[in-house]
Amino acid sequence: MKKNKKNNIKVNIFPNEVGVEKLNILSMMLEEIGVPNLSATNKEIRGYGILVDCSCCGDKFCIKSYSYKELMVLNIKEEIFNLLTIRENSFH
Known part of the structure; x- marks a missing residue:
């Protein structure tokens, strides 16, 4: 039984790492086009987010x-455009 618990924990950790990796790619691409940002995660609930500076x-x-599922099906290039649009139109 203990062996199975350890294996389940390892399997449960893997998706979080994949989610963090995809979020980091999104963050790096934003940096490349001149948008300073931070990627943020909550590994317990598999929540992921992009933080940017308020222009004001x-x-x-x-x-x-993003949820884990949203992040896994995300088209990163399209999302960059969406985030730029949101950033331009949002007021904090």
């Missing part, structure tokens, strides 16, 4: 959050 006050805010 400079505080960081979450421009968009």
Whole structure:
């Protein structure tokens, strides 16, 4: 029984790592086009988000959050465009 518990934990950790990796790719691509940002994760609930600076006050805010499933089917190039649009139109 203990062996199975350990295996289940290892299997459960893998999706989180994949989610973090995909979020980091999104973050790096935003950096490349001149959008400073931070990637944020909550591994317990598998929540992922991108934080950017507010143009008014400079505080960081979450421009968009993702579930694990959303992140796995995400087209990163399309999402870059969507995030830029959200950033231009949002006020913190």
